[in-house]
Amino acid sequence: MPSMNDIAKIVGVSKATVSLALAGHPRISEETKAKVKEAALQIGYGSAPPQAAVPGEHRKERLTIGVLYVGANQSSTHGFFRDTLTGICNEGSMRQAHVVMIGMKNTGDEAEAEEVYDKVMESGASGIIVISSTAKLYGLSGLAARGFPMVFVGSRRLADSDRPLNSVSSDNFEGGVIATEHMVRLGHRKLAVVTGAQPLPWQTDRLNGFFSALRAAGIYAGEEAIIRIANPANPADEGWAALDDLGATAVFTTNSMLGHMALRHIWITDRRVPEDVSLIAFDDTAFFPLENPPVTVVKQDMEALGTLSVKMLTDLIDNPDQPPRQILIPTCLIERSSCTSAVQAGAQGK
Numbered sequence: 001m002p003s004m005n006d007i008a009k010i011v012g013v014s015k016a017t018v019s020l021a022l023a024g025h026p027r028i029s030e031e032t033k034a035k036v037k038e039a040a041l042q043i044g045y046g047s048a049p050p051q052a053a054v055p056g057e058h059r060k061e062r063l064t065i066g067v068l069y070v071g072a073n074q075s076s077t078h079g080f081f082r083d084t085l086t087g088i089c090n091e092g093s094m095r096q097a098h099v100v101m102i103g104m105k106n107t108g109d110e111a112e113a114e115e116v117y118d119k120v121m122e123s124g125a126s127g128i129i130v131i132s133s134t135a136k137l138y139g140l141s142g143l144a145a146r147g148f149p150m151v152f153v154g155s156r157r158l159a160d161s162d163r164p165l166n167s168v169s170s171d172n173f174e175g176g177v178i179a180t181e182h183m184v185r186l187g188h189r190k191l192a193v194v195t196g197a198q199p200l201p202w203q204t205d206r207l208n209g210f211f212s213a214l215r216a217a218g219i220y221a222g223e224e225a226i227i228r229i230a231n232p233a234n235p236a237d238e239g240w241a242a243l244d245d246l247g248a249t250a251v252f253t254t255n256s257m258l259g260h261m262a263l264r265h266i267w268i269t270d271r272r273v274p275e276d277v278s279l280i281a282f283d284d285t286a287f288f289p290l291e292n293p294p295v296t297v298v299k300q301d302m303e304a305l306g307t308l309s310v311k312m313l314t315d316l317i318d319n320p321d322q323p324p325r326q327i328l329i330p331t332c333l334i335e336r337s338s339c340t341s342a343v344q345a346g347a348q349g350k
Contacts, residue, residue, distance in 0.1 A: 002045040003118055010039040019117060022142040045121075063097035063317075065310060066125025070104050070116070070132040079256075079285060080302055081131055084153055087306020088129060095314065100125055104139075117142045127317050129309045132156060135201045149316045151309045155201055155326070164324040166316060168308045170300035172202045172282075175331035176209020176252070179280045179298045182333055183250040184217045187342035188278060191221065192248035194239070194258050197230040203254040206282055210252055227251075232261040240265050249277060249342055256283035259295060263338075278339040293337035300331050 004018045011018070013032065021028045021036035039045075067088060069081060092099045102123050104116050116139030120128055127149030130137065141161040143150060152167040176193075183191055193210045195203050207226065214221050224246060229239035243251070243265070251266075253259040259281025266277050273279050273293060280296045281288065288295040308327055316322070 002043040007039045011035045064125050065097050065099050066102050066123050066128035068102045068128045068130045083302035084306040087303035091307045091310035127313045151313045153305050166324050168327045171328040172205035173209040175298040176206035177213045178333050179252045180210045180213035188250035190248050191250045192227050193252045194227045195254040197228045206254045251279050253281045256285045273338050274340040295338045296336045297334050298331050299334050
C-alpha cells in the first residue's frame with residue numbers, strides 16, 4: 001500500500017514535510033503542497049479505503065470501525081478505556097460492524113505522528129474513534145484535513161490545528177458542581193479540591209465546577225482550596241501536608257486515584273471518614289464500594305461514551321457534510337458512606 005515514504009521519495013522532501021503538506025500546514029509552501037498532492041494522487045495514496053473517499057458507498061458492505069488509542073500512560077486510564085471500549089464493541093455488534101484496534105504511543109515526536117496517519121489509512125477503517133490519555137494529539141490533522149471521519153472520546157484538540165472536532169464527553173464541569181453541591185447541602189463550608197500538579201483539561205473543568213458551585217452558595221474559596229498532588233502515592237508529597245494545614249471538613253478529588261489516596265492519607269493522619277472529613281471522588285471504581293467506608297462518587301457513564309461515539313461516527317460516515325458536534329453526557333452522584341453532615345461530624349468529633 002502506498003505510504004508517505006513513497007511520496008517523500010518522489011517529491012524529494014522529508015516524510016515530515018509530506019505529512020505537513022497533506023495537512024495543509026501554513027509553514028509549507030503552496031508549491032510544495034501542490035507537488036505532494038500530485039504525487040499522492042499519482043500513487044493512489046489516501047484514495048483507499050473507498051469508505052473514506054465515498055462515505056456512504058461502503059455501507060453496502062460491512063462497516064469497519066477503527067479504535068485508535070493514543071496514550072503515554074495507559075495505566076492512568078485503563079478503566080476508562082476498558083469500559084468505553086465495551087460500549088463501542090456492543091454498539092458495533094448491534095450494527096454488525098467490525099471493530100479494529102489501532103494502538104499508538106503519543107510522544108509528540110513528528111515522525112511517530114506521521115506513523116499514526118499511515119496506520120489509520122492502512123487499517124481499512126471506515127472511520128475512527130479516538131481514545132487518549134492526553135489532551136493534545138499529534139498525527140491526525142492530515143486525516144482531518146481530508147475529511148476522514150473521526151470522533152473523539154472526551155474534549156481533545158489537534159496539536160497543529162484549531163479546527164473543531166466531533167466529540168462525545170462526560171459533563172465534567174457539571175460533575176464538579178454535583179459533588180460540591182452535595183457537600184454544601186450537608187452543611188460544609190470549608191472545602192478542598194484535590195487535583196494533579198498539572199491538571200488535564202477535563203480535571204480543570206471539574207475544578208471550575210467546584211468553584212462555580214461554591215460561588216452559587218455564597219462561599220468564598222481561594223487558590224488555597226486547590227490541593228495539588230504531584231505524586232499521589234507518596235505520603236510525603238507536599239500537597240498532602242497542604243491538605244492537612246487547610247483543615248477542610250469536606251474533600252473532592254478530581255479523579256479516582258486521588259480519591260483512593262486521599263482516603264488513605266486521612267486515615268494515616270489519625271482522622272476518620274466521614275466523622276472528621278467527608279470525601280467525594282470523581283469516577284467510580286470497583287474498589288470504592290469495598291473501601292471502609294464505601295466512597296461516594298460522581299460517576300460518568302463510560303459505556304455510554306462508547307455507544308454514542310459509534311452512533312456519531314456512523315452518522316458522520318453517512319452524512320459527511322454536517323458541522324462538527326460536541327455531545328455532553330450527564331454524570332450522576334452515587335451516595336455511599338463517606339459523607340456526613342458538618343453538624344454530625346462536629347458532634348462526633350467532640
